[in-house]
Amino acid sequence: MNAYAVIDIGGTAIKYGCATEEGRFLEKASCPTQAREGGIPEKVIAIVQDMASRHALVGVAIDTAGIVRPGEDGEIVFAGEATFPGYSGTKLGRLVREAVHLPVLVENDVNAAALGEAWLGAARGASSAFMITVGTNLGGCFVQQGRVWHGASFSAGEIGYLRLHNEKRILEDVASTRAMIREAAFSHNMSPSEITGEMVFDWAREGDEEAMASIEELACNLGEGLAAVCCLLNPEVIVLGGGVMAQHEILGPLLEKRLEQLVMPAMRAKTRLAFAALGNDAGMLGALCALLEQEKNK
Structure with a gap:
């Protein structure tokens, strides 16, 4: 059974979990985003590393607020400075991939939610x-x-x-x-x-x-x-x-x-x-769906 870290980055909270390739959650949790303090990539990396201590992860699927250039580099093309200061231009996917040495996909939160509803909702x-x-x-x-x-x-x-x-x-x-x-x-x-x-x-x-x-x-x-x-x-x-x-x-x-x-x-x-x-799980499941498609097409 393959396990994936799935992470949803919102303005208030980062919701995350570990899910199977069928979209079944093995665990779920959340923590404050504290976006004004910066350090979102570091928070995501810490979440993945902690999860990897309990599960044999094979990939990381992330959805986030902001306009996203999807894929492994997962660049945040634009995010509102009032909510996410300094986030625009962050190559979130690349930073996470280089830190955890796993396939990564980053997608916009609404896009990911739509994919989740299309897949399982x-x-x-x-x-x-x-x-x-x-x-x-x-x-x-x-x-x-x-x-x-x-x-x-x-x-x-x-x-x-x-x-x-x-x-x-x-x-x-x-x-x-x-x-x-x-x-x-x-x-x-x-x-x-x-x-x-x-x-x-x-x-x-x-x-x-x-x-x-x-x-x-x-x-x-x-x-x-x-x-x-x-x-x-x-x-x-x-x-x-x-x-x-x-x-x-x-x-x-x-x-x-x-x-x-x-x-x-x-x-x-x-x-x-x-x-x-799918409620609050839609974005995480949609990001997972996109990651699975990305890996299948490699």
């Missing part, structure tokens, strides 16, 4: 899938025949930056959890810092019409982005991920209705909506 068996993650920001990725469409500058699928109706705002300004919270806070004469997305949905279930209006606004705007995906890519499945998508019993019907309004039936007929199934 909500898009399993689909020939093409677009995944959108809805949180404070919006991320996206298109997977076809089990491979990520990276684009010329490794930033394909960044649906959050889509502009609609010649607005100065981008899609994530009006279709993110942050946007929903902002609208709900305004209508309740509260500060956005006092509200969580879960609170907004709880209010709506209790009959709060203003809270429901903010959810409907989110679905309306997000639906426009999904309609663009349907028209441009015609995927077999659109996978909806991110914390807010746990509220699928409310959001599902709203998004289905919006797509019916915006996309002609002939284009919509073969595209289904699905909600992400």
Whole structure:
């Protein structure tokens, strides 16, 4: 049984584990990223070395925030300085590979999550899938025949930056959890810092019409982005991920209705909506999937 170190680097935490080539976890843990202090490669190397003391590792699969040039060198092409100071330009894959002497693959976190869902999750068996993650920001990725469409500058699928109706705002300004919270806070004469997305949905279930209006606004705007995906890519499945998508019993019907309004039936007929199934494991499993493909093609 082959064992792989799988590592997810986020702004707050580094989640990691040891998994088999079938995607079964042997162990999982996490530690603070502390990205402002730097030293992410050193943290990753320490995690792998510690794991190697317990398991006979044959590879390292990493997913991370930022625009990534995927592959063994795993260069972080761009990462926001406010969250990851000094991270841009880091050849994370090369640094880890030279330290632990194992095959390494590095992939963007949303791309990896989409691959994970295509491999073992909500898009399993689909020939093409677009995944959108809805949180404070919006991320996206298109997977076809089990491979990520990276684009010329490794930033394909960044649906959050889509502009609609010649607005100065981008899609994530009006279709993110942050946007929903902002609208709900305004209508309740509260500060956005006092509200969580879960609170907004709880209010709506209790009959709060203003809270429901903010959810409907989110679905309306997000639906426009999904309609663009349907028209441009015609995927077999659109996978909806991110914390807010746990509220699928409310959001599902709203998004289905919006797509019916915006996309002609002939284009919509073969595209289904699905909600992400792998949770926080999606990125790690997707990075593992990419590593397995990389090694198979050598």
